[in-house]
Amino acid sequence: MKPRSFAWRIALLTTLVSGVVLVTVGALAWLLVNNINVARIDNELKMRTLPQLFAARGGSRWERLESFLDYTYAHRSSDSDESAFFVLAKDRQGRVVHKSSSWPDELSAEQFPKAGQGKMIMLSQRRPPPGIPRQVLRTLQTAPGSPDSRRPRRPRTTKLRRPEFFTRRIGGCLWRVGILGNEHHTVVIGVDLAEHAQHMQRVRAALLMILPAALLLIAGGAWLISQRALRPVGALARTAESITARGLHERIQVQEADAEFARLVTVFNEMMQRLERSFHQATRFSADAAHELKTPLTILQGELEQALQEAETGSRQQQVYSGLLEEVQRLKGIVRKLLLLSRADAGRLELNLQPVDLTALVEAVCEDAEILATGLTLNRDFAHGMRVLADAGLLEQVLQNLMSNAVRHTPPDGEITVHLREHDSVVALTVANTGDGIAPEDRQRVFDRFWRADKSRGRHVDGVGLGLSLSREIATAHHGRLVLEQTPPGITAFTLSLPAAPTEQ
Amino acid sequence: MRVLIAEDEKKIAGFVRKALEEQGFVVDLADNGDDAYVLATAQSYDAIVLDIMLPGRDGLSILKQIRGRKNPVPVVLLTARSELDERLEGLNLGADDYITKPFFVEELIARIRAVTRRASGESLTILQAADLVVDLVSRQVQRGGEAIELTAREFSLLEYMMRSPGRVFPRTQILEHVWGYDFDPQSNLVDVNIQRLRRKIDPKGDRRFIETVRGVGYRFRTAAGESET
Numbered sequence: 001m002k003p004r005s006f007a008w009r010i011a012l013l014t015t016l017v018s019g020v021v022l023v024t025v026g027a028l029a030w031l032l033v034n035n036i037n038v039a040r041i042d043n044e045l046k047m048r049t050l051p052q053l054f055a056a057r058g059g060s061r062w063e064r065l066e067s068f069l070d071y072t073y074a075h076r077s078s079d080s081d082e083s084a085f086f087v088l089a090k091d092r093q094g095r096v097v098h099k100s101s102s103w104p105d106e107l108s109a110e111q112f113p114k115a116g117q118g119k120m121i122m123l124s125q126r127r128p129p130p131g132i133p134r135q136v137l138r139t140l141q142t143a144p145g146s147p148d149s150r151r152p153r154r155p156r157t158t159k160l161r162r163p164e165f166f167t168r169r170i171g172g173c174l175w176r177v178g179i180l181g182n183e184h185h186t187v188v189i190g191v192d193l194a195e196h197a198q199h200m201q202r203v204r205a206a207l208l209m210i211l212p213a214a215l216l217l218i219a220g221g222a223w224l225i226s227q228r229a230l231r232p233v234g235a236l237a238r239t240a241e242s243i244t245a246r247g248l249h250e251r252i253q254v255q256e257a258d259a260e261f262a263r264l265v266t267v268f269n270e271m272m273q274r275l276e277r278s279f280h281q282a283t284r285f286s287a288d289a290a291h292e293l294k295t296p297l298t299i300l301q302g303e304l305e306q307a308l309q310e311a312e313t314g315s316r317q318q319q320v321y322s323g324l325l326e327e328v329q330r331l332k333g334i335v336r337k338l339l340l341l342s343r344a345d346a347g348r349l350e351l352n353l354q355p356v357d358l359t360a361l362v363e364a365v366c367e368d369a370e371i372l373a374t375g376l377t378l379n380r381d382f383a384h385g386m387r388v389l390a391d392a393g394l395l396e397q398v399l400q401n402l403m404s405n406a407v408r409h410t411p412p413d414g415e416i417t418v419h420l421r422e423h424d425s426v427v428a429l430t431v432a433n434t435g436d437g438i439a440p441e442d443r444q445r446v447f448d449r450f451w452r453a454d455k456s457r458g459r460h461v462d463g464v465g466l467g468l469s470l471s472r473e474i475a476t477a478h479h480g481r482l483v484l485e486q487t488p489p490g491i492t493a494f495t496l497s498l499p500a501a502p503t504e505q
Numbered sequence: 506m507r508v509l510i511a512e513d514e515k516k517i518a519g520f521v522r523k524a525l526e527e528q529g530f531v532v533d534l535a536d537n538g539d540d541a542y543v544l545a546t547a548q549s550y551d552a553i554v555l556d557i558m559l560p561g562r563d564g565l566s567i568l569k570q571i572r573g574r575k576n577p578v579p580v581v582l583l584t585a586r587s588e589l590d591e592r593l594e595g596l597n598l599g600a601d602d603y604i605t606k607p608f609f610v611e612e613l614i615a616r617i618r619a620v621t622r623r624a625s626g627e628s629l630t631i632l633q634a635a636d637l638v639v640d641l642v643s644r645q646v647q648r649g650g651e652a653i654e655l656t657a658r659e660f661s662l663l664e665y666m667m668r669s670p671g672r673v674f675p676r677t678q679i680l681e682h683v684w685g686y687d688f689d690p691q692s693n694l695v696d697v698n699i700q701r702l703r704r705k706i707d708p709k710g711d712r713r714f715i716e717t718v719r720g721v722g723y724r725f726r727t728a729a730g731e732s733e734t
Binding site: 291294295297298299300301302303305306308309313314318319321322325326328329330332350364367368371372393396397400404 | 514516517520521523524585590606607608609610611656657658672673675676677678680681684685688689690691692693694697698718719720721722724
């Protein structure tokens with residue numbers, strides 16, 4: 001699975017690393033416990049055996065040792081009478097002087113060294129050799145019948161075989177085997193590790209239970225921490241998302257951000273500020289420009305109107321004035337649209353909302369279209385009494401724009417279909433026309449300002465290409481939408497959807 | 506009728522004054538807010554045309570002060586901004602009407618006439634030319650007692666032209682008044698509707714109410730005579 005979120009990835013990586021560390025620590029802990037346990041067993045064997053090595057001569061000491069071991073280790077399990085230990089003693093000549101009944105058959109007595117073989121160490125009270133516990137040493141030196149007690153004047157030193165321990169699998173079970181001895185005897189002693197294995201099993205079970213729980217905790221914690229750490233990024237993204245041309249004043253709060261994020265937020269906010277400033281400049285510019293144009297236009301229009309009335313009726317002069325007045329009218333249209341657009345950009349397109357009978361409005365515009373488009377077929381499919389809450393003037397402008405576009409782009413024998421329906425409290429008006437349609441690469445651009453489908457086409461009053469852009473702004477200001485529909489080639493369709501007016505009681 | 510025009514743009518004030526004087530109004534001009542206020546309080550006018558953006562006192566505060574003195578003179582606001590808030594504020598302060606720049610002087614005169622008529626209590630509800638009667642309230646049209654069915658556009662067209670008989674209406678001016686802004690001024694909308702209207706109000710062809718001004722537009726004839734001049 002591919003991690004999609006950064007927080008998720010941080011949490012995953014943290015958990016992974018922690019997991020590896022936890023498993024390693026767990027394994028080490030297990031080994032440590034194991035070693036301590038085995039060392040304890042070895043120590044116990046030494047404690048039991050060494051005193052017997054130096055005990056008074058006589059066969060009974062090996063029996064004594066065996067009964068000690070029996071007392072400590074008894075049987076391998078409660079329902080079995082197999083001994084959990086074995087003992088073998090050899091003397092200097094390699095003769096077996098004692099062999100417990102539990103001595104395993106697969107183990108040959110010959111393989112063990114006789115007394116005196118192997119490395120011997122000197123025992124002295126002042127310098128205890130390594131590997132011999134102090135209390136054992138004390139026991140040896142005070143043991144009754146030890147060589148020392150009989151010859152008190154001799155320096156208290158004695159020879160001891162360096163104890164040797166190993167683990168071996170015998171008869172399918174693990175045994176801890178120790179070889180101990182002095183210059184007179186070698187003792188081989190084995191203890192079943194079953195109990196130890198059980199103990200280690202419990203340790204392992206505990207570790208296996210704790211590990212996943214700890215890992216789960218770490219994963220949860222890592223997730224929470226990464227979530228918290230990335231919260232400023234989320235806030236940044238949300239703000240960036242909510243920013244439109246109308247919300248450029250939005251900024252991200254920085255109070256609790258960490259240094260790294262604080263910088264990011266500051267940079268972002270500064271960028272927003274620059275964006276806001278230049279956007280406002282652009283909006284203000286077009287608003288100011290349009291506004292400044294109004295006074296000369298008023299003068300032009302007023303003077304022309306006056307001159308036209310004064311000229312001789314039907315004269316060439318009057319026709320010239322009339323033509324000029326048309327151009328002034330065209331300019332007025334552009335200025336008015338620019339002003340409306342800049343107001344829409346600034347989020348201040350004011351609407352004089354009132355209930356409007358959309359059906360009647362569409363009907364009237366269709367009548368106009370029939371006059372404009374002689375020869376075209378106009379199909380009407382209206383639902384009656386469609387009412388919306390709208391600015392009637394602006395809404396009519398949208399309808400006229402859609403209709404005159406359709407008329408303009410339909411070939412002489414073409415068809416225009418006007419469809420008006422309400423669905424789920426949304427009134428949708430679709431104006432579709434046959435014709436060349438809009439090229440796929442141009443679909444994105446039809447709502448762009450000053451864009452025209454055909455650059456070579458002659459001028460029209462709406463020929464500047466502001467109509468659709470403004471129509472969409474008007475639709476948006478009414479909480480509606482204006483979209484170019486996906487249609488088969490040869491058909492162009494625009495749909496205006498507006499929220500239906502609440503029905504009056 | 507005496508009218509005060511408060512407008513700082515001299516050329517605009519100039520042609521408005523000229524047009525009003527031609528219609529028999531007596532016109533005073535003020536090119537700043539302070540002068541306008543002094544004139545408005547010192548003289549008695551039948552109507553005041555107030556530009557909202559004036560040097561000195563602005564139009565809205567002048568209006569407020571006039572109304573504060575219980576002066577009921579009809580006021581038409583002139584605004585370049587056409588912003589809804591400003592217009593609504595003007596109307597709330599007691600303006601009788603408003604008109605946005607750029608405007609047709611003809612339209613302004615019609616508004617001034619309407620507000621003065623309203624102020625004097627008489628109201629224009631019937632337009633009449635010979636036996637053609639247009640009821641502006643019930644929106645019914647009769648010719649010689651017979652009712653004529655007109656579409657909304659045709660009615661608006663007829664009413665507009667009948668209000669200023671004898672005046673030449675260029676096509677583009679008719680288009681703006683009846684249809685708004687978004688149609689091509691060279692389209693045949695106006696012509697087709699005029700033809701339909703002519704057929705309806707003059708089915709027998711015995712009297713041409715609407716005259717074509719070649720290459721310009723149309724004119725509603727005043728004279729009751731049959732001959733074209």
